[in-house]
Amino acid sequence: MTYTMWIILTGCLVGLTCGVTGSILVLRKMSMIADAISHTVLLGIVGAFFVTQSLNGVPMLIGAGVVGILTALFVEMLHSSGVQSDAAIGIVFTSLFALGVVLISFIGDQVHLDVQHALMGEIAFVPWDTLSINGVSYGPIAVWMLGAVLIINLLLITLFYKEIKMSTFDAQFATLIGVPVVFIHYLLMTMVSLSTVASFDSVGAILVVAMLIVPGATAYLLTDRFLILLILSGVIGVVSALMGYWFAVSFNVSIAGSMAVATGVLFLVAFLFSPKHGVILRKWRNKIEENVQQSA
Amino acid sequence: MYALSVKDISVTYDKQLALEDVSFAVPEGSITGIIGPNGAGKSTLIKSILQLLPTLSGNVEVFHKPIKSQKKIIGYVPQRSEVDWDFPTNALDVVLMGRYNHIGLFKRANKKEVTWAKTCLEKVGMQDYATRQISQLSGGQQQRVFLARAMAQDAKVYFMDEPFAGVDASTEKAIIQLMKEWKAEGKTVLVVHHDLQTVNDYFDHVLLLNKSPIAYGETQTVFTLDNLEQAYGGKIAFLQKAPATVKEST
Numbered sequence: 273m274t275y276t277m278w279i280i281l282t283g284c285l286v287g288l289t290c291g292v293t294g295s296i297l298v299l300r301k302m303s304m305i306a307d308a309i310s311h312t313v314l315l316g317i318v319g320a321f322f323v324t325q326s327l328n329g330v331p332m333l334i335g336a337g338v339v340g341i342l343t344a345l346f347v348e349m350l351h352s353s354g355v356q357s358d359a360a361i362g363i364v365f366t367s368l369f370a371l372g373v374v375l376i377s378f379i380g381d382q383v384h385l386d387v388q389h390a391l392m393g394e395i396a397f398v399p400w401d402t403l404s405i406n407g408v409s410y411g412p413i414a415v416w417m418l419g420a421v422l423i424i425n426l427l428l429i430t431l432f433y434k435e436i437k438m439s440t441f442d443a444q445f446a447t448l449i450g451v452p453v454v455f456i457h458y459l460l461m462t463m464v465s466l467s468t469v470a471s472f473d474s475v476g477a478i479l480v481v482a483m484l485i486v487p488g489a490t491a492y493l494l495t496d497r498f499l500i501l502l503i504l505s506g507v508i509g510v511v512s513a514l515m516g517y518w519f520a521v522s523f524n525v526s527i528a529g530s531m532a533v534a535t536g537v538l539f540l541v542a543f544l545f546s547p548k549h550g551v552i553l554r555k556w557r558n559k560i561e562e563n564v565q566q567s568a
Numbered sequence: 569m570y571a572l573s574v575k576d577i578s579v580t581y582d583k584q585l586a587l588e589d590v591s592f593a594v595p596e597g598s599i600t601g602i603i604g605p606n607g608a609g610k611s612t613l614i615k616s617i618l619q620l621l622p623t624l625s626g627n628v629e630v631f632h633k634p635i636k637s638q639k640k641i642i643g644y645v646p647q648r649s650e651v652d653w654d655f656p657t658n659a660l661d662v663v664l665m666g667r668y669n670h671i672g673l674f675k676r677a678n679k680k681e682v683t684w685a686k687t688c689l690e691k692v693g694m695q696d697y698a699t700r701q702i703s704q705l706s707g708g709q710q711q712r713v714f715l716a717r718a719m720a721q722d723a724k725v726y727f728m729d730e731p732f733a734g735v736d737a738s739t740e741k742a743i744i745q746l747m748k749e750w751k752a753e754g755k756t757v758l759v760v761h762h763d764l765q766t767v768n769d770y771f772d773h774v775l776l777l778n779k780s781p782i783a784y785g786e787t788q789t790v791f792t793l794d795n796l797e798q799a800y801g802g803k804i805a806f807l808q809k810a811p812a813t814v815k816e817s818t
């Protein structure tokens with residue numbers, strides 16, 4: 273495969289993984305926690321490095337998963353002891369992220385893991401960082417990680433589809449009838465953390481939030497069905513990645529940045545023109561109705 | 569046989585006492601009204617009974633067993649304002665959620681469950697709205713969907729939080745009829761209720777609540793002006809209208 277193909281594949285995997293997983297967050301009105309986790313997983317990555325002394329994929333995923341769950345746990349603890357939930361998120365995410373930044377500066381000379389890179393990512397470098405066993409190269413590590421996380425997430429969503437849906441719609445009723453609501457919550461936090469870490473190299477901590485939240489928010493405007501919303505979010509993520517790549521190459525700008533912008537553009541289009549919730553079509557329809565009433 | 573017995577429940581929110589030492593026992597096959605002013609702790613009581621809230625103290629038994637082990641026979645109709653009606657799903661799906669215990673982990677609803685759910689929708693007159701997105705239902709229709717979901721649970725003890733709030737007369741009638749059917753089948757129903765005019769018609773037992781129980785027992789003996797004044801603090805103007813109905817029955 274050519275470098276171009278690897279980059280496009282990576283982008284599509286980011287869009288698909290983040291789009292599907294993030295759309296559940298959007299439905300749960302937990303978009304802010306994506307922002308928090310995308311920053312705190314930095315601590316998980318650094319932590320994994322401290323333990324294993326390498327930037328290996330699997331420990332990194334585990335570290336991120338652990339820190340993601342801790343983030344959600346701390347937020348929950350602060351919130352239940354009376355702190356407003358947005359303040360709780362703000363406190364936890366800034367402190368854990370800051371800790372990550374401090375720890376990075378300790379190991380900065382041993383390894384290429386700078387804050388700039390972690391925040392912005394660089395998808396153009398992805399094809400060079402390949403998985404090689406016994407000298408044979410099996411393609412970029414990022415693609416392997418994203419592929420693994422995508423499969424894990426899709427598997428979990430399929431297995432717990434009913435439970436995710438019920439605990440999102442009506443958590444109290446779900447609790448009462450025995451849906452493991454708390455477990456589902458932390459499962460979701462783990463999935464978000466994994467998606468974030470897998471996407472880190474390519475799009476970085478800031479833009480991954482766009483990939484997590486915006487496709488879901490866009491799909492929400494377009495459909496009234498849960499399953500279709502999940503699928504559509506993934507599709508929108510992929511389309512954003514493709515559009516972003518094309519734009520970046522045409523105008524020689526940041527690929528990851530363009531992908532995030534593309535999610536925004538698609539959202540805007542849906543916001544204005546969605547047949548169900550679009551602003552323009554709604555206005556237009558109202559106007560027709562008015563005219564009909566006037567002429568009647 | 570008591571369907572429900574509640575002993576000394578106390579609940580605090582942020583160290584503020586919302587419920588204090590609530591105890592009562594409900595016989596099987598009866599309809600009980602939980603009545604009290606706004607903020608009296610009615611919803612809090614139901615949620616703490618159902619263990620959806622941490623309690624400071626107290627214990628709850630259903631058919632003389634800890635409620636924890638009895639959740640499969642409990643049905644719940646929450647206050648309508650408590651769920652996200654913009655959630656992308658339709659009426660039939662919501663009703664199917666009531667069948668969760670019968671479907672089980674990792675499985676999809678089979679034809680039998682779907683038929684069951686459809687029957688429940690039909691019983692509340694909502695069969696034509698099965699595939700309608702839930703945000704596009706009126707308040708009364710949403711309430712009917714909630715009822716159908718509770719019906720789908722096929723429970724033995726039902727808790728309903730203000731099922732009559734914001735519904736029209738025909739929906740109210742439908743709900744009442746359903747409650748009476750449940751009672752006839754030997755089911756036990758607890759209902760949070762606000763309209764004092766209808767208390768005598770609807771309930772066998774009444775719990776008058778204002779943080780702590782003011783009175784509990786058969787409607788005729790408990791639903792008196794004295795007790796009402798105590799529960800409502802005698803401040804509320806519409807109480808002036810209530811005595812007429814209260815006296816008629818006593």
Ligand SMILES: Nc1ncnc2c1ncn2[C@@H]1O[C@H](COP(=O)(O)OP(=O)(O)OP(=O)(O)O)[C@@H](O)[C@H]1O
Binds near residue numbers: 581604610611612
């Ligand atoms: N989540 C909460 N956090 C803090 N205080 C609460 C919370 N929920 C309820 N309260 C307080 O507890 C008290 C009882 O509330 P509850 O909702 O149980 O009343 P209610 O009898 O159901 O009222 P209504 O008739 O308005 O539904 C009120 O003073 C309320 O302000």
Ligand SMILES: [Mg+2]
Binds near residue numbers: 610611612647729
């Ligand atoms: Mg209430």
